[in-house]
Amino acid sequence: MQKIILITGATDGIGFETARMLVSQGHHVLLHGRNPDKLKNVQQKLSGLSDSGRIESFVADLSRLSEVKTLAETIAQQHAKLDVIINNAGVYRTENTRTQDGLDVRFAVNTVAPYLLTKRLLPLLDEAGRVINLSSAAQARVSPEALAGKGLLSDSEAYAQSKLALTMWSRHMGLSLKDSGPVIVAVNPKSLLGSKMVKDAYGIAGGDLSIGADILCRAALSDEFATAHGQYFDNDSEQFSAPHPDALDTRKVEQVLTAIEDVLMQVSGVAWFFG
Numbered sequence: 001m002q003k004i005i006l007i008t009g010a011t012d013g014i015g016f017e018t019a020r021m022l023v024s025q026g027h028h029v030l031l032h033g034r035n036p037d038k039l040k041n042v043q044q045k046l047s048g049l050s051d052s053g054r055i056e057s058f059v060a061d062l063s064r065l066s067e068v069k070t071l072a073e074t075i076a077q078q079h080a081k082l083d084v085i086i087n088n089a090g091v092y093r094t095e096n097t098r099t100q101d102g103l104d105v106r107f108a109v110n111t112v113a114p115y116l117l118t119k120r121l122l123p124l125l126d127e128a129g130r131v132i133n134l135s136s137a138a139q140a141r142v143s144p145e146a147l148a149g150k151g152l153l154s155d156s157e158a159y160a161q162s163k164l165a166l167t168m169w170s171r172h173m174g175l176s177l178k179d180s181g182p183v184i185v186a187v188n189p190k191s192l193l194g195s196k197m198v199k200d201a202y203g204i205a206g207g208d209l210s211i212g213a214d215i216l217c218r219a220a221l222s223d224e225f226a227t228a229h230g231q232y233f234d235n236d237s238e239q240f241s242a243p244h245p246d247a248l249d250t251r252k253v254e255q256v257l258t259a260i261e262d263v264l265m266q267v268s269g270v271a272w273f274f275g
């Protein structure tokens with residue numbers, strides 16, 4: 001059956017490969033990217049792959065929370081229902097690590113943007129819906145202050161903290177929606193797959209991107225993920241796994257959730273965030 005699937009960061013790497021697979025399978029794919037020309041190019045490349053699949057494109061820089069909000073509004077204006085959201089867009093290394101909103105770009109793009117996008121689009125997802133969040137084997141204890149934009153972290157530390165924070169909110173939101181909402185699951189797509197992120201960060205060619213795309217398609221569509229509310233799938237071990245211990249620590253999870261909500265309040269202002 002054709003599903004309506006939003007994938008962020010569909011212009012490169014695992015996201016592009018996943019979009020390619022989903023379009024080839026005849027799904028209706030909403031491509032997201034930050035660069036309009038690159039996005040247009042991707043839409044053109046994918047448009048011939050299927051007779052039945054539909055493709056739409058949406059532009060937003062996810063390091064700007066106002067653009068995340070506008071992205072969600074635009075999608076909601078055009079769609080009454082989504083089946084799957086794949087929060088794939090992510091950043092490890094970049095020249096300017098501070099966003100316009102005063103946050104570390106890793107926390108903004110990898111943690112807060114998918115949280116805001118998911119919350120805003122939840123009304124479009126029913127109980128059979130799914131939200132797939134791109135986690136990583138790289139996870140480190142989250143400093144709520146760093147999440148809020150205080151201090152400077154190395155690229156690896158900021159990335160690893162942002163991915164644990166994402167895994168923590170995924171588990172919390174997934175479990176809290178267990179009986180009423182979509183499945184929300186965090187997935188490590190496999191370490192060191194050959195994307196530009198991995199090439200830039202580690203200077204290696206990396207593995208086959210289709211391994212990451214395969215597991216995201218399974219997470220989006222297969223029965224094995226149908227009841228995986230709040231779980232963590234580790235594709236390095238190819239199974240559901242225990243998350244980082246901090247994701248099981250209620251107090252630490254609360255601290256991270258509070259820090260994310262505080263960021264949204266401070267950056268966006270109560271008026272437009274709830275408006």
Ligand SMILES: NC(=O)c1ccc[n+]([C@@H]2O[C@H](COP(=O)([O-])OP(=O)(O)OC[C@H]3O[C@@H](n4cnc5c(N)ncnc54)[C@H](OP(=O)(O)O)[C@@H]3O)[C@@H](O)[C@H]2O)c1
Nearest residue numbers: 009011012013014034062063089090134192193195196197
């Ligand atoms: N590759 C791996 O081995 C690996 C392992 C674990 C987890 N992951 C995760 O998998 C996801 C995909 O990564 P990848 O390896 O495929 O990296 P990638 O090739 O660098 O792709 C990242 C995607 O995110 C987009 N993006 C980055 N910053 C953005 C922003 N500010 N606003 C909107 N979009 C933005 C990029 O857009 P542009 O095309 O415009 O740059 C690109 O489409 C990430 O969440 C990453 O953390 C990857």
